[in-house]
Amino acid sequence: MKQFACGTVVDGCDGVVTGETEDDVLAAAAAHAAEAHGMAEVPDEVVAAIRAGITDA
Template sequence: MIISVMTKKFACGDVVTGCAWSTTANDENELFQKISEHAKNEHNMTDIPDEIIQKVKSKIQEA
């Protein structure tokens, strides 16, 4: 029997227009870690505003 793990996926372009970056992770915490790193490096967001976090959350998909 194969236990399936739901992979989470996020495309930055769903929140930031024109950004082609996307990522996957095994859970939301890991995903958010990757997203915040990307936001910091590529979008100069050292602190991600709550508004953006909510937006990101609503765009997370199960792959």
């Protein structure tokens, strides 16, 4: 399992998303960003920051 803590990118957010693979985590993070942060599209630099912040769960 992989996981990503949203607070790595969004100050103060305690959301954590998980997935089987990095791509699953990215998809879950995009869904979280849309729901929690009103981010309809995730910019490339944010995708890069998410990838960099993914850890093994």
